[in-house]
Amino acid sequence: MTNANAASEAISPAGQTRVWDPLIRIFHWSLVIAFTANALFVEGDSKIHLWIGYFVAGAVAFRIVWGFIGTKYARFSNFPPNLKGASEQVMEIASNRKRLHMGHTPLGALMIYNLLLTLIVIAASGYLMTTDAYWGVRWMEELHEAAVFWAEFSVxxxxxxxxxxxxxxKVNLPKAMVTGVKEFRN
Amino acid sequence: MKKILTSTLVASSLLLGTAAASFAEGSEQAADAAKQDQIRANLTGQGYDVRKVDMEDGMYEVYAMKDGKKVQLFLDDSMKIVRTQDIN
Structure with missing residues (x-):
C-alpha cells in the first residue's frame, strides 16, 4: 500500500508545486545553523554548546511529531523507508533515466531517517555526558564524537x-527548501 | 552527466575534508598512562572520584566528582592544581 502511494507521487509534473511547509523549512535551516555551530565552532564544554544541543533535540522532537500530524509531504507516510524504491532510484540514475518526485525521493528519505537517528544519538549521548553517572566517562564521549563524525559525513x-x-x-532543490516550492523545468 | 558527477565529487570532497579536519582538530587527548596514574592516585587521596584525565593545551584536564558534585580540574606540568571548576 505504501509502495503504491510512493509510486503515485512519482509523476512528471511541469511547473510549480508547493511541497515544503514553513515549519519544515524553519526546521531544516535552523538545524543547519545549530549543527554547524556546535560541530565546528562552539567549544564542547561551554554552556552555549549545551543550549544549542537542547535546541537540536527539541527540533528533532518537533520533526517527529510533525511526521505524524504535519502537512502532506512532511509526513513519514509520504516517504516511508523503502529499500526497493531506493535501489530503483540508483538504477534510474545509472541508466540515465529521469523520474521526478514531488516530495522526498526514496534515497532522500533514507538520508532523513539516518540524520534524525544520528541526531538523537548525538543529543542523548551529549546530555548523558553532563549527568553525574556519565560525567567524564570516556566511552560516552567517544560515542558522541563518533556520531557527530557520522553526521558530518552524512551532511x-x-x-x-x-x-x-x-x-x-533540473530542479533547484536548495531553492525549494527556501521558498517551499519545487519548480520543475522541462 | 560527466560534468555533473565531477563537480559534485569536487564539492563533496571539499566538504568531507572540512569534516575530517574538524574531527582531527579535537584538542583533548588522553594523558599518558604513567602521569594519569600519578594524578589519579594523588587526587583520589584528596577525596576526588577521578573519571578521566586528558591533556588540553599543555595542561592536565581532570574530570572528577567530589561530594556528589561534578568538577573539572586543571593541573600544570608539576601536577599542581591551577584551576578548579564546579559544573552544575
Missing part, C-alpha cells in the same frame, strides 16, 4: 546528493 553526502540531483533533474 557532506546529503549536500553532494542535493547538488547532483538538482543538476541531473
Amino acid at each position: 557532506a553526502l546529503h549536500i553532494a546528493a542535493v547538488i547532483f540531483e538538482s543538476l541531473r533533474l
Whole structure:
C-alpha cells in the first residue's frame, strides 16, 4: 500500500508545486545553523554548546511529531523507508533515466531517517555526558564524537546528493527548501 | 552527466575534508598512562572520584566528582592544581 502511494507521487509534473511547509523549512535551516555551530565552532564544554544541543533535540522532537500530524509531504507516510524504491532510484540514475518526485525521493528519505537517528544519538549521548553517572566517562564521549563524525559525513553526502540531483533533474532543490516550492523545468 | 558527477565529487570532497579536519582538530587527548596514574592516585587521596584525565593545551584536564558534585580540574606540568571548576 505504501509502495503504491510512493509510486503515485512519482509523476512528471511541469511547473510549480508547493511541497515544503514553513515549519519544515524553519526546521531544516535552523538545524543547519545549530549543527554547524556546535560541530565546528562552539567549544564542547561551554554552556552555549549545551543550549544549542537542547535546541537540536527539541527540533528533532518537533520533526517527529510533525511526521505524524504535519502537512502532506512532511509526513513519514509520504516517504516511508523503502529499500526497493531506493535501489530503483540508483538504477534510474545509472541508466540515465529521469523520474521526478514531488516530495522526498526514496534515497532522500533514507538520508532523513539516518540524520534524525544520528541526531538523537548525538543529543542523548551529549546530555548523558553532563549527568553525574556519565560525567567524564570516556566511552560516552567517544560515542558522541563518533556520531557527530557520522553526521558530518552524512551532511557532506546529503549536500553532494542535493547538488547532483538538482543538476541531473533540473530542479533547484536548495531553492525549494527556501521558498517551499519545487519548480520543475522541462 | 560527466560534468555533473565531477563537480559534485569536487564539492563533496571539499566538504568531507572540512569534516575530517574538524574531527582531527579535537584538542583533548588522553594523558599518558604513567602521569594519569600519578594524578589519579594523588587526587583520589584528596577525596576526588577521578573519571578521566586528558591533556588540553599543555595542561592536565581532570574530570572528577567530589561530594556528589561534578568538577573539572586543571593541573600544570608539576601536577599542581591551577584551576578548579564546579559544573552544575
